[in-house]
Amino acid sequence: MATTTYKILGQSAPAATTSTDLYTVPASTEAIISTVTIANRAASAATYRISVSVNGAALANEQYVVYDAAIAANDTVALSLGITLDATDKLRVYASNANLSFNAFGTEIA
Secondary structure, eight states: OOOEEEEEEEOOOHHHHHOOOEEEEOOTOEEEEEEEEEESSSOEEEEEEEEEEEOOOOOGGGEEEEEEEEEOOEEEEEEEEEEOTTOEEEEEEEESSSTEEEEEEEEEEE
């Protein structure tokens, strides 16, 4: 019988303009990303990107679910996504500056 675990799947404050793995689905596991939050810790606006890659493939245009979305200064955005992932799939994030924090919440099924 499958085991379902609800948890924080990933947390990151990535370097500016660098695609960063926020979460990689473990082997023999599936996952559902229910919510991703983005917090802008700075007094100036920024932009962010979110992408999903099958089997950890290299970054490609078709993987983006959010691209250069704006986030206001000192603001937080919560995205309810319901993204389903298979083993070794990756959720990646990107920030226009080093002042954004990303959190992914969801479920692992093993």
